[in-house]
Amino acid sequence: MSDFWVISVVLVVLALGFVLYPVVRAHRAKSNEGSVEALDRRSQNIAFFKDRLEEINAEKEAGNLSDEQFEQLKSELEAGLITDVDGLSHDAESAAKSMKVSVAAWSMTGIMLLSIPIVSYALYAKWGALDGVEQYREWGNSVPAISEGMPKQNIDELLVALREKLEANPDNPDGWFMLARSSMNLEKYDQASYAFLRMAELLEKEQEDASAIYGLAAQALFFAEQGQMTDKVKSILDKAFATNPDETNGLGLLGISAFEQGQYEDAIKYWGRILEVEPDNPSRDAIVAGINKARAALGLPLPVDKYSEAPLESNSEAVQGQTTDDPNEQSNTSSSVGADVKVLVELDASLASEVSPDDIIFIFARAVNGSPMPLAASRQTVSSLPILVTLNDEMAMGPMAKISSAEEVSIIARVSKSGQPGAMPGDLQGGMSPVKVGSGEVVKVVINEKVN
Structure with missing residues (x-):
């Protein structure tokens, strides 16, 4: 995790730079401006004093000014120079006051420089996801490893460790999903269902739609119960349908259960609804085949399947207007012959x-x-x-x-x-x-x- 802290420090330093740079730049500009202005005024005052003194000296030598008049003008000139010096002193006082203001500005800047990192890390500690980052670093590559032929014992150890870590830090929906999918791949359906349910609870806490995850949880438990629609599976489906009545995983399970119990009309209804709400469902071909098999079991004609683009010619002649002793056999005459x-x-x-x-x-x-x-x-x-x-x-x-x-x-x-x-x-x-x-x-x- 050292790289995480290094990156966070770099970002904090950049943020401090955005605060510090304008203050330093403004202070330098103001200091330079005040110094140049003071020097210009002093030079101008001295030059004026010298020029004026030379003029009255010239007037005295020419006999245009008496000694008394010369001394009076000279005194006035010197008094003016002193006044200008006092003005410069006043400017110095103003500069000192400005310096005090700058000190206050620097103090505020210092407070901001200290507060930015402290507040940033405090807020991240409260609302951040450091535990999630750690778990992703540690477990993010476990799923690819499973699909690459890792020994099963090692995979089981990884999943056990992952579950223990999630139980200790449960607020990690991505981690629960990783555990669920890995467990499904290893046919650990009970654990997969449990992990999906934990993820769904977290999504609900964040006020997000968890219906699809509840559907996956029901599907995993359905497999664990050997394809039986138990009360526990139904209760999970109820949670899925409470948010989304058209949750496709749940509809698929209801269709399978209805078909196996000979309730072919219900099976057609559930599977047909999937194709209505999700025409591009990845299992579209299998769903269509299931609907056709249910229609064949009911002895219904199939001149054109309303869920597919082409007529089902091979089935339509077999079932149109008549049925055989075993209608399920009719579905075996489809294009699946040789697919073994x-x-x-x-x-x-x-x-x-x-x-x-x-x-x-x-x-x-x-x-x-x-x-x-x-x-x-x-x-x-x-x-x-x-x-x-x-x-x-x-x-x-x-x-x-x-x-x-x-x-x-x-x-x-x-x-x-x-x-x-x-x-x-x-x-x-x-x-x-x-x-x-x-x-x-x-x-x-x-x-x-x-x-x-």
């Missing part, structure tokens, strides 16, 4: 003693850039290894999160000791990233590391 990833999963021989045949393996694909929600997932057991699985839209976690919506994905295979998809200490995993969707090539993933 073939994965061969193996277990490193060195870890064979760490697992049992009944241990659960989760194999899933996740967008390289985007939401951490899996786009496709397969549940297997260790006894089936090695195994070749094909991750496609039929394995989607929800209608808005499908593998066909991504060009590249990260593949992760995890042996879960707890039976839950979230990473826990003691689990074994392996991964590959990035993987191109629909390439037809088989991606080999070896489970070769332990989760700490």
Whole structure:
């Protein structure tokens, strides 16, 4: 932090210079002006006295003045010179008074020179963000490090230290957001939700709109609850909608929940509202696909999708005027055919003693850039290894999160000791990233590391 203090001192010195320079300049100008004026008057008085004395001497020698008249004129001339000298003395007194005024001005200047740094640092101590600067210096590079393949143990240690520092100095919304996003990337959804909530509280305290952060908090908790719309998730959504009824993250969650419960009309309403308030939503294609799938489930015709620019020709003939026994199958005839990833999963021989045949393996694909929600997932057991699985839209976690919506994905295979998809200490995993969707090539993933 030494550079911070050096820069602050330089700025204070510059501020002092703006105060000091005009005072010094005015004092010098006034002093020089007074000195020149006094010298000019003295020279002029002496020259006048000499000239006049020579004139009356000349008049006396010419016989035009008597001795008495000469002495009288000379006395008057000398008296005038003395008067002028008194005037100069008066000017000196005035200069002395002016000097006293200058001393007062200098005193005021001195007070300002002392008060500027004292007041500046006092105000910064009250309203500044030195703790925030320190935390940014210390943790500002932690997120890039996570994405660059830092060992997971080191990442966990960083996040633990970051959370402890934030708990000690909680008034740092940027720090909470950093913790939340990093936790989402590591599938620590409970911690991500907690961090988003702390950030939202700080934003509300500053009277800023926190609805989007509440929506992210609800989304993280939704993932932590295995995609269940629990009462706690609903309570967070209520906070988001209390400020912004059209908060898009919340609307997306309500749409997913409604679809999974077979409430297709509600799903269409929620997802359609997202596209109305945010036509350029980054997940637009997935939202449109979800709406189409819900319409197909209702047996509704799809001659033209009102949310997209082109007709859905492949779907319209299939659903117009009739439905099949399983309407959900109609959505699988879309352009997502071939949008899959073939994965061969193996277990490193060195870890064979760490697992049992009944241990659960989760194999899933996740967008390289985007939401951490899996786009496709397969549940297997260790006894089936090695195994070749094909991750496609039929394995989607929800209608808005499908593998066909991504060009590249990260593949992760995890042996879960707890039976839950979230990473826990003691689990074994392996991964590959990035993987191109629909390439037809088989991606080999070896489970070769332990989760700490």
